[in-house]
Amino acid sequence: MNRHATAAAMLLAALLVACHKKEKTEDVAGAAATTPPPATVPAPASAPAATPVEPTPEQAELAKKKALLDYATMEDKYINDTRAQWATEAKASSVFGGDFSNKKPSSPNMPDLATGPADGREWTNNETDKGFDWLELGFAKPVNATEVRVVIPSGQGLEAVTKVELQDTDGKWNTVWDGINADKRDARGNRTWLVRTFDKTAYKAKGVKLTWANNLKHDYKVVDAVQLIGD
Numbered sequence: 209m210n211r212h213a214t215a216a217a218m219l220l221a222a223l224l225v226a227c228h229k230k231e232k233t234e235d236v237a238g239a240a241a242t243t244p245p246p247a248t249v250p251a252p253a254s255a256p257a258a259t260p261v262e263p264t265p266e267q268a269e270l271a272k273k274k275a276l277l278d279y280a281t282m283e284d285k286y287i288n289d290t291r292a293q294w295a296t297e298a299k300a301s302s303v304f305g306g307d308f309s310n311k312k313p314s315s316p317n318m319p320d321l322a323t324g325p326a327d328g329r330e331w332t333n334n335e336t337d338k339g340f341d342w343l344e345l346g347f348a349k350p351v352n353a354t355e356v357r358v359v360i361p362s363g364q365g366l367e368a369v370t371k372v373e374l375q376d377t378d379g380k381w382n383t384v385w386d387g388i389n390a391d392k393r394d395a396r397g398n399r400t401w402l403v404r405t406f407d408k409t410a411y412k413a414k415g416v417k418l419t420w421a422n423n424l425k426h427d428y429k430v431v432d433a434v435q436l437i438g439d
Contacts (some may be wrong), residue, residue, distance in 0.1 A: 363393030
């Protein structure tokens with residue numbers, strides 16, 4: 209085969225390859241154009257909101273008894289806590305009626321009513337919405353404290369408690385909690401226990417001081433008893 213014939217054969221082969229590639233490309237493009245897009249899957253319908261089921265009278269009564277049992281269990285744990293002690297002495301910034309002259313033991317509304325175990329008798333302050341009041345309590349045994357519990361009849365004045373302090377054996381007061389009290393009256397019983405837990409103190413605590421901002425709760429402030437917990 210001469211040189212001209214060889215060149216012509218090579219040119220023909222190249223044209224055949226090019227035509228083949230063009231046909232293949234057109235076939236792929238045509239297939240893509242004719243392939244329908246994937247069907248859109250509809251989003252699942254939201255489930256209808258469940259209608260609240262009202263408890264039966266029997267279930268409501270059982271829930272009420274369960275709440276009362278929980279409250280009794282809580283109180284029993286606090287009252288019989290071997291690490292807890294009740295206050296043995298007390299003094300306050302005010303007393304209902306404003307008379308500090310009658311300081312006989314257990315006189316009406318006086319701070320000494322906040323000493324000893326909870327018994328339904330309580331100290332009452334003299335302001336409902338003005339200034340601050342405080343109640344100071346002493347304990348027989350200084351301890352490295354971890355908790356303070358305050359028994360408040362009916363939760364009266366609970367929201368107005370703004371500070372809890374501990375007094376060390378040198379007489380210095382140390383704040384262990386302060387701020388706005390978010391606790392609410394415990395509707396399960398006649399007493400609400402205000403509980404403040406904190407890291408064990410490095411010092412021995414011998415006293416507790418509670419402070420109320422009277423305008424945070426327009427009512428007299430009352431305390432039945434106070435516990436100091438520690439060892």
